[in-house]
Amino acid sequence: MTGPAPGSVAAQRFRALVPPLLDDAYTLAKWLCRNSADAEDIVQEAALRALLALETTSVERPKAWFLAIVRNAAITWMTRNRPTDVAYAGDSTDLDALDPRLGEAAPDPEAALIALEDGARLRQAIAALPAPLRETLVLRDVNGLSYRDIAEATGAPIGTVMSRLARARGGLARILKAEP
């Protein structure tokens, strides 16, 4: 098996499509696996899959397409290297399972406002979201994909994307406001 020749259509498409998406891909991978070195591996693997796929595929919405590959590469990677850490099985994970320490402090509205400003705390809260909620939130609010693209990338119906997004945001809001 050989890769596409450097002058081939696949290689040309790849050079045109993939490099501009690397920041998105890397950020997504990092949120999914929560580790920058692993994120690099995942993106490189995804790029390779993309290159091979481009031999037979032409792409209409490059960002949604490539981020879907990154997402799948991340899941494969997690399954292989951190099987205990994968919670992609379904929607069974519950926000109640979140680290309770994240919900402390901020007893009054003003503090809640400050808490919103506290980037580190928010990042920690996002990282603590169950995987299906986290990937949906990141694809939407960090990568800026549409519901339709997220549904395609995650293989979930749009209704599920909507409910995951609402739950993710609701969970973050509760954590940051520290409602009991």
Next chain:
Amino acid sequence: MTDDPDDRMLRLNAALDGELDALSALEFERELAADPALAAEYRRAEALRQAIRRSAPLEAAPPALVDRVAALAAPAARSAHVLQARPSGWTASHPLALAASMAAIGFAVGVGLMSLRTQSAGEGVAQTLVSDFARAEIADQPFDVASSDRHTIKPWLGGRTTVSADIVDLASQGFPLAGGRVAVVDRIPAPTLVYRHHEHLVALTELPRDARGAHAGGGIEAVDGYHVARWSDANLAYVAVSDMDEKTLAEFVAAFREARKPAAEETR
């Protein structure tokens, strides 16, 4: 508990994301106006989303990763070290990685036959700009601001780049200005002017004189099926990428340099 968020929250989120169709959006706006609690909820959701965007911005992919990915489909000699940079779980045993290694060897051999040039910083810059050019062509949008008016383009570029683009119009020489865009070279935004010549385009990128690999002997080279000319004057270095033939590109370069004459020229 938010296990099964009610319809209201789903619609609120969809409204926030601009995912409601026009009629539903209208209806939602009416509800928002009539229901202070909903409005407050909406403001909170908006604040949260802004906080998320602030706290979790896009991160730049590390340069080493960018290089390794570029090398996967690189047309030039960079491929040989594709997967050596970061040994990892993937590269050791993964069939795709093996395929890439083989491809890399294939590339290296092919490149060895095609050309014996060694990789230099200059080729990196040329490659970047050629990829830019190819991408712009494919995207059917060769510029970010379309205008033949240099007074429109200059402030647009000025707001986005550090090198100050002195814009010359070459319409009378057969190269009317078509627009401008920003190229990113070594992660620094560089103003790029796009000129038209019949059905062809030439993208002229201005770089600081000390930009790595900006100069390369002043000749015209072929990269990836495009022609690339590089030169510099007393203030700036220039890289022109075009799908025109070599002779026409040389004419363009001559016309451009002539138009820029007042700035004392110095060839390298």
